[in-house]
Amino acid sequence: MTGHWDLDPSHTRIGFSTRHAMISRIRGAFNEVSGWADIAEDVADSSATVIMQAGSVDTRNTGRDQHLCSEDFFNIGEFPEISFVSSAIDEVDENSYVVTGDLTIKDVTKSVSVPLELLGIDSDPFGNLRAGLEGSRRIDRRDWGMEWNTPLDSGGVLVGEKITLEFEMSLIKETKTAAEAEED
Incomplete structure (x- = not known):
């Protein structure tokens, strides 16, 4: 598993879900994602970064998006990217x-821990070594300054404050030719 891995955006879903009107669940995802992981022999020395273009949010409802x-x-005019940069x-x-x-998110940075399960590592039909990871984590959107809401007559609110972040990621291991490795 050691080496440099790039997120495959066409086989990755970085999404979220929350309650709507306190009775149903709304799901969304970011259609433009990028990222990478550098995995060291000692996993504790590894690092990962994921970047989402906030304007690529897709909840299957144009007005909501x-x-x-x-x-x-x-606030994509001022903060076009959402990022996650690992510290451990x-x-x-x-x-x-x-x-x-x-x-x-926006101008607020907070530490978050995300549990991830390695689903497997295998070669695809094109000779790429792939790794699949999945996980989720609940956060409170208000911690990132997203306070907007509308009260309901029933006493609840229109948009849930707890958001479940959903990670379904496919990574491709970078391979170098012998000549490229010598140049490093």
């Missing part, structure tokens, strides 16, 4: 990891 891009939520990666069990890092 536009509202999420506004100053009430992501811990192997907690076989194929189970906790990645702790700084999640930056």
